[in-house]
Amino acid sequence: METEELVMEELLSVEAEIQDVQDQIKTLFDRQEKLEERQSELRALLEACKASGSPVQGCPSTTSENWSGPFQWDSEADDVRLNVFGIPSYRANQREIINAVMSGKDVLVIMAAGGGKSLCYQLPAILRDGVALVVSPLLSLIQDQVMGLTALGIPAFMLTSTTNKEVEKFIYKALEKGEGELKVLYVTPEKISKSKRFMSKLEKCNHQGRLSLIAIDEAHCCSQWGHDFRPDYKSLGILKTQFPGVPIVALTATATGKVQYDLMEMLHIPKCVKFVSTVNRPNLFYKVREKPSVGKEVIDEIAEFILESYSNHESGIVYCFSRKECEQVSAELRTRGISADYYHADMDPGAREKVHTRWSKNKLQVIVGTVAFGMGINKPDVRFVIHHSLSKSMETYYQESGRAGRDGLPSECVLFFRPADVPRQSSMVFYENSGLQNLYDIVRYCQTKRQCRRAAFFKHFSEALQDCNGMCDNCAFSNEIIELDVSNYAVAIVSLLKDVLENDQRLTMLQLVDKMKSKHKQLGSTLKKEQLEQLVVQLLLDRVLKEEFQHTAYATNAYVTVGPLANQVLQGKKAVKIETCNKEKSKTAGDVKTVKHRLSGLESKLDELRKELSSNHGGIFPHSVLSSQQMSMISTEKPNSMEELEKIIGKLKAEKYGDRILEEIGKFAGSEDELPEIEASKEEEGSSDKRASKRLKTRKNVVLIDSGDEEP
Numbered sequence: 001m002e003t004e005e006l007v008m009e010e011l012l013s014v015e016a017e018i019q020d021v022q023d024q025i026k027t028l029f030d031r032q033e034k035l036e037e038r039q040s041e042l043r044a045l046l047e048a049c050k051a052s053g054s055p056v057q058g059c060p061s062t063t064s065e066n067w068s069g070p071f072q073w074d075s076e077a078d079d080v081r082l083n084v085f086g087i088p089s090y091r092a093n094q095r096e097i098i099n100a101v102m103s104g105k106d107v108l109v110i111m112a113a114g115g116g117k118s119l120c121y122q123l124p125a126i127l128r129d130g131v132a133l134v135v136s137p138l139l140s141l142i143q144d145q146v147m148g149l150t151a152l153g154i155p156a157f158m159l160t161s162t163t164n165k166e167v168e169k170f171i172y173k174a175l176e177k178g179e180g181e182l183k184v185l186y187v188t189p190e191k192i193s194k195s196k197r198f199m200s201k202l203e204k205c206n207h208q209g210r211l212s213l214i215a216i217d218e219a220h221c222c223s224q225w226g227h228d229f230r231p232d233y234k235s236l237g238i239l240k241t242q243f244p245g246v247p248i249v250a251l252t253a254t255a256t257g258k259v260q261y262d263l264m265e266m267l268h269i270p271k272c273v274k275f276v277s278t279v280n281r282p283n284l285f286y287k288v289r290e291k292p293s294v295g296k297e298v299i300d301e302i303a304e305f306i307l308e309s310y311s312n313h314e315s316g317i318v319y320c321f322s323r324k325e326c327e328q329v330s331a332e333l334r335t336r337g338i339s340a341d342y343y344h345a346d347m348d349p350g351a352r353e354k355v356h357t358r359w360s361k362n363k364l365q366v367i368v369g370t371v372a373f374g375m376g377i378n379k380p381d382v383r384f385v386i387h388h389s390l391s392k393s394m395e396t397y398y399q400e401s402g403r404a405g406r407d408g409l410p411s412e413c414v415l416f417f418r419p420a421d422v423p424r425q426s427s428m429v430f431y432e433n434s435g436l437q438n439l440y441d442i443v444r445y446c447q448t449k450r451q452c453r454r455a456a457f458f459k460h461f462s463e464a465l466q467d468c469n470g471m472c473d474n475c476a477f478s479n480e481i482i483e484l485d486v487s488n489y490a491v492a493i494v495s496l497l498k499d500v501l502e503n504d505q506r507l508t509m510l511q512l513v514d515k516m517k518s519k520h521k522q523l524g525s526t527l528k529k530e531q532l533e534q535l536v537v538q539l540l541l542d543r544v545l546k547e548e549f550q551h552t553a554y555a556t557n558a559y560v561t562v563g564p565l566a567n568q569v570l571q572g573k574k575a576v577k578i579e580t581c582n583k584e585k586s587k588t589a590g591d592v593k594t595v596k597h598r599l600s601g602l603e604s605k606l607d608e609l610r611k612e613l614s615s616n617h618g619g620i621f622p623h624s625v626l627s628s629q630q631m632s633m634i635s636t637e638k639p640n641s642m643e644e645l646e647k648i649i650g651k652l653k654a655e656k657y658g659d660r661i662l663e664e665i666g667k668f669a670g671s672e673d674e675l676p677e678i679e680a681s682k683e684e685e686g687s688s689d690k691r692a693s694k695r696l697k698t699r700k701n702v703v704l705i706d707s708g709d710e711e712p
């Protein structure tokens with residue numbers, strides 16, 4: 001008997017050790033997977049550097065074909081840009097991309113939403129002889145583009161399931177015989193993969209030297225690592241094989257290094273010239289708000305936000321997790337006086353189209369949609385994108401929030417986050433490639449109360465850091481953040497889960513938090529329920545815990561169990577901390593109400609500053625006093641006189657960024673090599689202006705602001 005007990009004891013200890021070893025193996029495998037991913041990203045960057053010689057983010061350029069010109073088609077291109085498209089000047093990279101396509105190169109374009117990708121293939125399509133083929137994933141997107149081009153007098157057509165026989169005949173004739181006027185032809189990827197007839201006409205067109213270029217829009221759909229993988233995009237590789245002499249231009253708004261590498265392989269364009277524009281959208285203010293646990297309260301907060309900040313019926317989108325939620329949220333918003341309607345995949349296409357059109361024409365303020373409200377949303381003046389629920393990845397969030405402010409004007413992106421939303425998403429994405437890893441990245445973005453939100457995007461897309469300019473809640477509002485050491489709670493959670501496991505039971509995140517709550521009540525716990533939830537999520541991110549999934553006939557349930565690093569916590573080798581705010585930052589940070597309040601206090605001080613300026617100086621606008629960074633903080637417009645500057649300030653004030661502008665005005669009078677003025681704004685109101693006026697008295701090339709002028 002005694003021997004049996006001893007054996008039993010040893011068996012348990014061996015089993016525990018095996019578990020430990022397995023945990024370590026799992027950690028190492030995870031690490032290996034991450035490293036391999038990074039390895040392939042770096043290889044892709046290296047390839048791209050070698051192949052293109054063009055500036056690639058994160059990789060120094062090796063050659064330097066100068067794509068800015070001059071080229072023989074320069075004046076013709078300028079003429080078409082201005083007189084056909086009505087565009088006065090190129091945006092960043094557009095000229096270079098057009099020149100590379102015109103030179104017959106394969107080109108990969110990564111440019112943020114609204115950056116102006118279409119011009120990059122539409123302009124060469126007009127300049128080059130023959131027909132340009134454009135592959136685009138969505139009918140609605142194609143219809144919009146064809147309508148737009150036709151309105152400009154450009155012969156553009158689409159060949160899709162909705163095309164009538166007559167038009168189809170015209171297109172085939174134009175391809176085969178060059179009859180009729182056809183400059184740009186839009187198709188879906190299915191046409192390439194499924195229609196032999198179409199491919200044979202295209203062959204003939206190319207044979208006669210009339211296929212001018214091939215554009216592949218939303219090219220990230222080629223890669224299964226991307227967020228919108230479309231199987232038919234995989235077969236687009238055939239285009240380069242069949243038409244090797246025709247330049248391919250692949251365009252997308254987002255692609256990590258891995259996706260770029262993948263799509264270059266899929267499309268057989270390894271030597272393409274690559275143009276990567278920044279993912280930064282400087283006009284978007286990112287913030288995360290704590291999501292109340294009561295559904296109605298969430299809607300109250302969303303409604304309050306819209307009614308207070310966007311009372312002039314400015315357009316917005318609210319993204320929800322499910323179709324049902326979508327319908328509920330839109331109904332609730334309506335009862336609170338907001339003109340809202342829902343949009344999801346379960347509606348018939350006619351009804352969806354109707355909602356979209358009403359919204360596009362500003363007859364509806366808010367669309368409450370699921371992810372189905374996605375590609376092809378071209379409304380330029382969307383002022384806010386609210387996420388009622390967590391997105392499934394950084395890429396998805398970047399895309400969805402990026403539908404705000406395509407016109408370049410200040411807009412807000414607000415994500416309502418609550419840890420309990422994590423298992424809802426994880427039980428949906430755990431079977432996808434890197435699904436959980438992607439989800440945990442966006443959860444990390446939401447959990448932090450310290451790190452710049454923008455920096456998370458730069459990191460995710462392997463781009464060098466850029467200044468956020470105070471355009472996210474964590475950078476703009478320096479509320480005191482306290483770091484709580486909650487290692488003892490972590491130990492209690494791990495021990496509890498081990499007990500549960502030994503009894504062959506499982507706990508969901510909410511059950512675990514409830515158990516902890518009742519357990520800690522007895523111990524006189526100080527952590528609130530929300531903080532316990534935050535802690536459990538933190539432990540998931542830190543791999544102390546992990547999620548496991550179980551399928552039932554109706555759903556997949558997510559459970560929380562001990563993870564690879566659980567023992568380190570038990571052994572006291574790993575400290576666990578959570579961040580908490582002194583004030584309830586997430587509720588107030590960046591709200592228009594807050595900004596307006598600060599602004600009204602500062603306005604009277606601006607008047608004082610004006611008076612001082614006018615009594616001292618002679619009206620010379622001191623361009624030299626402003627660094628380009630300061631200038632860009634104020635506006636993308638460049639003022640040439642004080643009057644113009646004041647107008648811009650007035651406009652920006654109306655757009656709620658007045659307090660930052662005042663800070664900048666304070667800087668006009670200061671020397672750039674003084675201490676960073678940005679700090680002044682964080683002092684008590686008024687102190688920055690006092691310092692500014694002091695400097696005014698001592699400085700020579702200062703500004704005159706006419707004290708008699710009305711605030712524009």
Ligand SMILES: Nc1ncnc2c1ncn2[C@@H]1O[C@H](COP(=O)(O)OP(=O)(O)OP(=O)(O)O)[C@@H](O)[C@H]1O
Binds near residue numbers: 111119
């Ligand atoms: N150089 C330019 N100057 C001013 N406006 C421009 C310029 N280039 C493009 N635009 C305008 O910018 C808007 C967005 O362009 P476009 O639709 O091509 O963006 P996109 O990069 O394709 O965005 P998305 O990825 O969201 O589809 C359009 O209204 C377009 O006419």
